[in-house]
Amino acid sequence: MIYEPSTLAVTVFFLFVAFTLGLSFYLGGRAKSSQGYFAAHGQIPWFVNGVAFAGDYLSAASFLGICGMIAFYGYDGFLYSIGFLAGWIVALFVVAEPMKRLGKFTFADALNSKFQSPGLKLAAGISTLAVSIFYLIPQMVGAGVLIQPLLGFPQWVGVLIVGATVVIIVLTAGMVSTTWVQFLKGSLLVVFSLVLTVMILSRGFKVEESGLRMVGPFAVDKTESVNAQLNEVVSQLREQPEWADATILSSDQEGWSEKPYLRVQDAEAQAVSVWRMDVNADGEAILREAQTVSKSADGTTLVNGQPKGSKKGEPELKPIGFISKLPDGNTETGPLGPLSFFSTLQQSEVILWSKETVGSGADATTVYYQKPTPGSQILRPGEHPKFKGIRKDSLLDRLNFLSLMIALFAGTASLPHILIRYYTVKDESSARKSTIVGIASIGFFYVLTLYLGLGAMTSGALDVTDGNMAAPLLAKSMNEWLFAIISAIAFTTVLGTVSGLILASSGAVTHDLLTYFFKMQLEDAQLVRIAKIASVVVGVIAIILGIQFQGMNVGYLVGWAFSVAASANLPSLVMVLFWKGVTKQGVIAAVLVGMTSSLAWILLSADSFTQIYGLAAEDAIVPFSQPGIVTIPLGFIVLVVVSLMTNGRQTHPETSN
Amino acid sequence: MESKNARLGLLLFTIYTLFYAGFVLLNAFAADTMEWLPFAGINLAIWYGFGLIIGAFALAGIYGFLCRESRE
Structure with missing residues (x-):
C-alpha cells in the first residue's frame, strides 16, 4: 500500500511527542538523588x-x-x-x-x-x-x-x-x-x-466488494494433476467472450508448475494478473484474483506485475479485509451489541489472505491469495501457522x-x-x-x-x-x-x-x-x-x-524475551521466597543455566533456522521452537540440586519442603 | 500478617492456575471442544477466554479486599 503522510497526523503526532518531552523536562527537576532517579x-x-x-x-x-x-x-x-x-x-x-x-x-x-x-x-x-x-x-x-x-x-x-x-x-x-x-x-x-x-x-458488519474479481465455478476432475485441472479450467474459460482472446501464460514454467495459479497477461500494460484456483469437494473450481509482489531485473518492486507507485492512483496493492457473506443473506447488520458482534461473525464468511512464495532467488514472486473463511473457523483457535499444530496429530506441535x-x-x-x-x-x-x-x-x-x-x-x-x-x-x-x-x-x-x-x-x-x-x-x-x-x-x-x-x-521477538525472562528469573524468585534451603550458589547456577539454556534453545530452533539464518526448518537441532516447557523446569532442578549440594556451608541447614 | 497474605495469595494462585491450565490443555489436546456454542451463539473459546480475563480481575479484587480487612 502507499502511505501518504497527512498534515493532520504529523501535527498531532509532534504535539504529542513535544508534550511528552515537556512533561519529562518539567518533572526532571524533582529527582536529584539515586533513590529519586531509579525509584x-x-x-x-x-x-x-x-x-x-x-x-x-x-x-x-x-x-x-x-x-x-x-x-x-x-x-x-x-x-x-x-x-x-x-x-x-x-x-x-x-x-x-x-x-x-x-x-x-x-x-x-x-x-x-x-x-x-x-x-x-x-x-x-x-x-x-x-x-x-x-x-x-x-x-x-x-x-x-x-x-x-x-x-x-x-x-x-x-x-x-x-x-x-x-x-x-x-x-x-x-x-x-x-x-x-x-x-x-x-x-x-x-x-x-x-x-x-x-x-x-x-x-x-457490511458485505462489500473488494474490487478483486472472481470467475467460476468450472467442473474439473479432482483426481488429476494441478496442471491438468488448470488446463480444464482454461478451456472452459475460453468459451466466455471476454476471455476468448486473453493471453494466458503457460503454467509449465519457472516454479509455477503444479501450483494452482493462472497468470494472465494484460494486453496494453505489462501487468500480469494472477488467479488462484480453489477446487472444492464437489470438483468445482473457482478462480479468485490474487495480488503479487516481485522484483524486476533492475531491482524495482513490482506489484501485480507493474512498478509500484508512490502516489495515490498509481499501481499499488489493494486494501483487504472484507466480509463476503452475512447470516440470512443480509448485506448489512447495522449497529451490533458486544455479544451479537461475535454471534453474527460466527455465522458470516470473511475473506482472509494467505501468502505463498513461488520461484526462488531474484525471480521469486510473493503471491497473496484470497481465502474465504467461515466465521466459525475465525473464532476458534488453531488457524495461525504457529498454532496449526494443535489441530494436527503431532505431540511435538x-x-x-x-x-x-x-x-x-x-x-x-x-x-x-x-x-x-x-x-x-x-x-x-x-x-x-x-x-x-x-x-x-x-x-x-x-x-x-x-x-x-x-x-x-x-x-x-x-x-x-x-x-x-x-x-x-x-x-x-x-x-x-x-x-x-x-x-x-x-x-x-x-x-x-x-x-x-x-x-x-x-x-x-x-x-x-x-x-x-x-x-x-x-x-x-x-x-x-x-x-x-x-x-x-x-x-x-x-x-x-x-x-x-x-x-x-514483532510478536515473535517478544516471545523470546518472555521465554528467557521466565527461564532465567522465575525459578530463583519463587524458590527464594518459598524454600529455606536455597543457597547463593543455587540461585547463581539457576539464573545462568536458565538464561543460557533458553537462549541456546531459541537459537537452535526451527523458527530461528528459517527466519534468521535462512536454513531449512528440518535441520533445526531442538525438536520444537518454544523453550519454556523444558528450560523453566530445568532452572528449578538446577537450583534445587546445587542448593542441596552446597547446603552444608550455610548456617540454616534445615530443608523444609 | 505477611504470611496470612502469602497463604491467601497461594490459594488464589492455585485456583487460577487450574482454571488457566484447563484452558491451555483443552486447546492443546481437544481443540474442537472450543468450537462448541454453549450460550448466545458464541463459542467456548471466547467465553473461556473472557472468563480467564474477568476471572483474573475478580480474584485480584477478592485478594485486595481480604488483605485490606486483615491489615486494618
Whole structure:
C-alpha cells in the first residue's frame, strides 16, 4: 500500500511527542538523588503506578502485534492476550509483596537480600540486561514500522528518532518522568481503544466488494494433476467472450508448475494478473484474483506485475479485509451489541489472505491469495501457522503450544522493567493495590483487543503485506483524526516501554554489575551519573539492534524475551521466597543455566533456522521452537540440586519442603 | 500478617492456575471442544477466554479486599 503522510497526523503526532518531552523536562527537576532517579523516591501514588504498569506492559507487541494477528488470523492472536494477562496473577499473588519487602532498587536486590553475595548480583544483573535488550529489539523494530507510514521516513530514521527521544527522557528525569509518561500513555491507550470499539460496534458488519474479481465455478476432475485441472479450467474459460482472446501464460514454467495459479497477461500494460484456483469437494473450481509482489531485473518492486507507485492512483496493492457473506443473506447488520458482534461473525464468511512464495532467488514472486473463511473457523483457535499444530496429530506441535502458554504465564512476573515498578510505591500495600489497578486496566484492554482485531479484519482497510499496521489502519478507516491520535499513542507506547527498559538496564549496570567489579560504595551523585552514561550506551545498542533486526516479526521477538525472562528469573524468585534451603550458589547456577539454556534453545530452533539464518526448518537441532516447557523446569532442578549440594556451608541447614 | 497474605495469595494462585491450565490443555489436546456454542451463539473459546480475563480481575479484587480487612 502507499502511505501518504497527512498534515493532520504529523501535527498531532509532534504535539504529542513535544508534550511528552515537556512533561519529562518539567518533572526532571524533582529527582536529584539515586533513590529519586531509579525509584521515584518511592512516592508514586498507587493508582498512578497501577496505570503505569499498564503503560509499561502494553507494549508495541500488545497493541500492534496482537491486533494484527487477530485481524489476519482470528482468535489465535487473542491467545497471547490471555497468556499475557494470566501472567499478572503470578505477579500479584506470588511476587508483588515480597519483592517490595526485600528489595530497594532492582530485582537482584530482592534475590540477594538473604545472601549479600556480589556474585549473585552479577548473575542477576546480567540476566536483567539480557532480557531487557531482547525486549528492546521488538520495540525499536515496532517504532520503525510506525514512523514509515506516518511520516514517510525510512525505517532506520524511525528507530533513530525513538532511540534519541527516549535517551533524552531517561537522562532528564529517570523514574519520575517515565512513570508519568506511562500513566498518560496507559490511560490514553485504554480510553481510545474503547472509543474505537464503540465505533466498530456501531458501524456493524457490511458485505462489500473488494474490487478483486472472481470467475467460476468450472467442473474439473479432482483426481488429476494441478496442471491438468488448470488446463480444464482454461478451456472452459475460453468459451466466455471476454476471455476468448486473453493471453494466458503457460503454467509449465519457472516454479509455477503444479501450483494452482493462472497468470494472465494484460494486453496494453505489462501487468500480469494472477488467479488462484480453489477446487472444492464437489470438483468445482473457482478462480479468485490474487495480488503479487516481485522484483524486476533492475531491482524495482513490482506489484501485480507493474512498478509500484508512490502516489495515490498509481499501481499499488489493494486494501483487504472484507466480509463476503452475512447470516440470512443480509448485506448489512447495522449497529451490533458486544455479544451479537461475535454471534453474527460466527455465522458470516470473511475473506482472509494467505501468502505463498513461488520461484526462488531474484525471480521469486510473493503471491497473496484470497481465502474465504467461515466465521466459525475465525473464532476458534488453531488457524495461525504457529498454532496449526494443535489441530494436527503431532505431540511435538502440542508441546510447542503448551510451552508458549507456560512462558507467557511465567514470563510476566520475571520481566525486569515490570519488577522495578514495585520500588516506585511506598509500601507493600501500595504494591498490591497498584498491581490490582494494573490487572484491571490491562485486562480491560485485552478484552478490547478481540473487538479491535476483528473490527480491523472487516474494515476493508488493511495492508496485505503488514499485519503490524492493522490497528492504525482500522482507525484510519474511521477517520483521519482518530488515525493521528492512535498513531501518536502507539508511538508513545513504544517510547514509554523503551524508556522503562533502558532504566531497568541502567539500574542493573549501576547497582548490580559495578558493585561487583569495583567493590566500592559510590556516592549518590556518581551513581546517577554512571546510570545516565549506561542509559546512553544501552540506548545506542538498542538503536543499532533495532535497525539490524528490521523486518522481523514483532510478536515473535517478544516471545523470546518472555521465554528467557521466565527461564532465567522465575525459578530463583519463587524458590527464594518459598524454600529455606536455597543457597547463593543455587540461585547463581539457576539464573545462568536458565538464561543460557533458553537462549541456546531459541537459537537452535526451527523458527530461528528459517527466519534468521535462512536454513531449512528440518535441520533445526531442538525438536520444537518454544523453550519454556523444558528450560523453566530445568532452572528449578538446577537450583534445587546445587542448593542441596552446597547446603552444608550455610548456617540454616534445615530443608523444609 | 505477611504470611496470612502469602497463604491467601497461594490459594488464589492455585485456583487460577487450574482454571488457566484447563484452558491451555483443552486447546492443546481437544481443540474442537472450543468450537462448541454453549450460550448466545458464541463459542467456548471466547467465553473461556473472557472468563480467564474477568476471572483474573475478580480474584485480584477478592485478594485486595481480604488483605485490606486483615491489615486494618
